[in-house]
Amino acid sequence: xxxxxxxxxxxxxLAVGADEVVRxxxxxxxxxxxxxxxxxxxSRGLFRLEPLVEVETDEGRIGYGxxxxxxVAELVAAGLFDGAEHxxxxxxxxxxxxxxxxTRLTFARCGIIDPLSLNDYRxxxxxxxxxxxxxxxxxxxxEAVKASGLRGRGGAGFPAGIKWETVxxxxxxxxxxxxxxxxxxxxxxxxxxxxxxxPFLLIEGLLIAMRAVGAAKAFVYVRSEYPQAAQTMTEAxxxxxxxxxxxxxxxxxxxxxxxxxCGEETAMLESxxxxxxxxxxxxxxPAHAGLFGQPTLVNNxxxxxxxxxxxxxxxxxxxxxxFGRSRGTAAVQLAGDVKNGGLFETPFGLTLGExxxxxxxxTESGRPIRAVQAGGPLGAYFPASLFDTPFDxxxxxxxxGLVGHGGLVVFNDTVDMAExxxxxxEFCAVESCGKCTPCRLGAVRGVETVDRILAGRDPGASLELxxxxxxxxxxxxxxxLGGLTPxxxxxxxxxxxxxxxxxxxxxx
Amino acid sequence: xxxAPAPWDEARAAQIIRAHAGLEGALLPIFHALxxxxxxxxxxxxxxxxEILNISRAEAHxxxxxxxxxxxxxxxxxxxxxxxxxxxxxRGARTVEARVTGELGVGFGETTSDAAVTLLxxxxxxxxxxxxxxxxxxxxxxxxEGERLERLIRDARA
Ligand SMILES: Cc1cc2nc3c(=O)[nH]c(=O)nc-3n(C[C@H](O)[C@H](O)[C@H](O)COP(=O)(O)O)c2cc1C
Numbered sequence: 001x002x003x004x005x006x007x008x009x010x011x012x013x014l015a016v017g018a019d020e021v022v023r024x025x026x027x028x029x030x031x032x033x034x035x036x037x038x039x040x041x042x043s044r045g046l047f048r049l050e051p052l053v054e055v056e057t058d059e060g061r062i063g064y065g066x067x068x069x070x071x072v073a074e075l076v077a078a079g080l081f082d083g084a085e086h087x088x089x090x091x092x093x094x095x096x097x098x099x100x101x102x103t104r105l106t107f108a109r110c111g112i113i114d115p116l117s118l119n120d121y122r123x124x125x126x127x128x129x130x131x132x133x134x135x136x137x138x139x140x141x142x143e144a145v146k147a148s149g150l151r152g153r154g155g156a157g158f159p160a161g162i163k164w165e166t167v168x169x170x171x172x173x174x175x176x177x178x179x180x181x182x183x184x185x186x187x188x189x190x191x192x193x194x195x196x197x198x199p200f201l202l203i204e205g206l207l208i209a210m211r212a213v214g215a216a217k218a219f220v221y222v223r224s225e226y227p228q229a230a231q232t233m234t235e236a237x238x239x240x241x242x243x244x245x246x247x248x249x250x251x252x253x254x255x256x257x258x259x260x261x262c263g264e265e266t267a268m269l270e271s272x273x274x275x276x277x278x279x280x281x282x283x284x285x286p287a288h289a290g291l292f293g294q295p296t297l298v299n300n301x302x303x304x305x306x307x308x309x310x311x312x313x314x315x316x317x318x319x320x321x322x323f324g325r326s327r328g329t330a331a332v333q334l335a336g337d338v339k340n341g342g343l344f345e346t347p348f349g350l351t352l353g354e355x356x357x358x359x360x361x362x363t364e365s366g367r368p369i370r371a372v373q374a375g376g377p378l379g380a381y382f383p384a385s386l387f388d389t390p391f392d393x394x395x396x397x398x399x400x401g402l403v404g405h406g407g408l409v410v411f412n413d414t415v416d417m418a419e420x421x422x423x424x425x426e427f428c429a430v431e432s433c434g435k436c437t438p439c440r441l442g443a444v445r446g447v448e449t450v451d452r453i454l455a456g457r458d459p460g461a462s463l464e465l466x467x468x469x470x471x472x473x474x475x476x477x478x479x480x481l482g483g484l485t486p487x488x489x490x491x492x493x494x495x496x497x498x499x500x501x502x503x504x505x506x507x508x
Numbered sequence: 509x510x511x512a513p514a515p516w517d518e519a520r521a522a523q524i525i526r527a528h529a530g531l532e533g534a535l536l537p538i539f540h541a542l543x544x545x546x547x548x549x550x551x552x553x554x555x556x557x558x559e560i561l562n563i564s565r566a567e568a569h570x571x572x573x574x575x576x577x578x579x580x581x582x583x584x585x586x587x588x589x590x591x592x593x594x595x596x597x598x599r600g601a602r603t604v605e606a607r608v609t610g611e612l613g614v615g616f617g618e619t620t621s622d623a624a625v626t627l628l629x630x631x632x633x634x635x636x637x638x639x640x641x642x643x644x645x646x647x648x649x650x651x652x653e654g655e656r657l658e659r660l661i662r663d664a665r666a
């Protein structure tokens with residue numbers, strides 16, 4: 001009898017030796033005279049378990065992890081292929097509290113199916129949303145998206161249905177859909193996981209979007225730092241094309257080229273057009289005049305990937321989940337020094353403290369948490385005193401922070417918050433597209449000013465200058481790169497002022 | 509190990525450019541393809557792309573120099589991208605960075621004198637719960653400590 005094994009090929013599993021583990025498994029099976037079939041899946045998303053090896057048994061799938069290649073022989077001898085006891089055995093993965101507490105809609109298949117098997121996808125309910133959409137008028141699809149309450153998952157949280165309606169109503173010689181898979185925020189990996197673990201879901205969402213707005217061409221702009229995701233998306237599209245599934249129009253993967261600002265939608269459009277990734281002034285909105293001047297729907301990977309579920313299960317079911325004006329599920333990404341780092345999909349509304357302390361179980365290092373940066377490099381640093389803030393766009397904004405793309409980076413008590421503020425400004429300076437002065441020059445002046453404070457040169461006036469610079473950047477920048485860099489800087493200053501003192505002062 | 513870059517060949521370059529020229533907004537795909545073939549995008553290559561796409565040399569040059577990924581001179585045999593972003597910082601990336609730059613004797617953007625490896629910064633590789641993380645050529649490596657870090661440095665120097 002052949003044993004079926006499952007080992008992720010998600011980049012986070014490859015990065016800790018998943019391929020070596022598969023090689024060792026094949027070898028050990030040969031030696032033991034056992035026949036095995038290894039299915040390469042995406043990751044379920046609890047990264048401390050990677051590489052996670054699962055075996056199919058009569059009681060369902062049994063997991064072992066984290067497995068290192070040199071433990072494989074011992075594991076096989078202990079009976080891995082039959083699901084036997086071992087200290088690395090975690091039982092059925094879905095029974096672990098980290099997974100049992102989730103509401104997986106978008107990530108329901110991730111880590112479970114073969115991402116490039118159309119049969120697996122169909123057998124697990126795939127294309128049900130597209131089938132429904134194909135029987136609906138474009139306006140009815142737009143109404144469903146509006147009724148779901150879905151907001152853009154790329155960072156700004158703009159209501160998806162309203163954007164879709166604008167593109168549907170816009171006139172142009174042709175229309176485009178541009179999927180933003182630039183995922184540049186540190187602390188985020190959900191787009192990557194989805195593209196590597198369930199690419200057909202994104203393709204299904206794209207086809208529905210194309211039908212709804214009347215676009216005959218779509219692009220997926222994938223950052224070049226994600227070679228595996230780009231590869232899996234490309235292969236998935238080839239399979240769909242071959243199966244005649246791209247009835248609405250062709251979808252093409254395009255690679256970014258290492259510019260963070262190209263995640264900003266108008267810079268992304270410039271880049272797709274083959275130009276420098278410089279931000280465009282708005283208006284016109286991309287929905288009216290986007291790619292090549294034509295009406296263009298720009299949505300994040302997770303926004304589009306939520307669409308099939310919204311159509312198949314009904315918008316009411318989606319809207320029933322959530323908190324305040326944040327409806328549906330959020331793909332919370334626990335990152336940094338956190339024990340249970342990974343992907344936690346849950347309705348909006350858990351508090352920041354519940355997420356990092358209960359779900360994340362605190363730091364991996366065992367040190368106390370000092371700060372959590374939420375929403376990427378343009379997001380605020382939250383101190384423990386704000387851990388009661390619910391995960392919700394408005395609640396985070398009320399604390400001068402943002403939910404962004406859903407990343408939470410946990411820092412322990414060794415962090416130097418002045419160093420983090422300096423980094424935020426340095427990052428802005430490195431990544432600025434250069435089009436507007438507040439961002440291009442403000443960030444450089446900001447770095448110099450933090451350095452002056454730390455050197456103890458006129459700290460009072462320097463602190464005032466930083467606040468002044470932040471003000472200019474916030475109100476004078478063309479896009480949110482310059483406009484939001486003040487969030488990490490000011491949150492560090494306001495919540496952790498003790499770190500902004502020259503060494504001699506701090507010693508006093 | 510990535511295949512060694514091919515020596516400059518104008519006819520081959522023209523062929524690559526023409527193969528992509530029909531794409532909408534073809535310049536980035538062309539630059540990626542040229543760099544994959546020749547290891548970098550020389551001024552000659554950029555000028556040829558401009559000529560075939562019928563855009564100005566200045567425009568092609570402007571695009572070439574805007575993006576961090578595109579190189580105008582050949583890299584080492586390996587390209588090591590080390591993540592410097594916040595989530596990796598929270599997991600000890602600054603220590604790893606000091607170790608790697610010290611061990612290789614180069615800073616970011618530099619190539620070792622034996623041309624083994626070019627060290628580049630990356631701002632997030634999406635391995636944010638398993639940092640510190642790196643990309644050696646196109647292979648992701650994470651939890652950089654102990655033996656895995658030693659091996660990465662050895663592989664990069666190979
Ligand atoms: C500097 C900057 C970087 C951004 N990076 C991304 C990104 O990587 N992915 C993304 O989806 N949105 C990013 N955004 C937000 C986009 O501009 C845009 O709001 C989003 O793609 C719209 O899709 P959504 O409505 O589905 O969220 C970025 C914005 C800024 C200002």
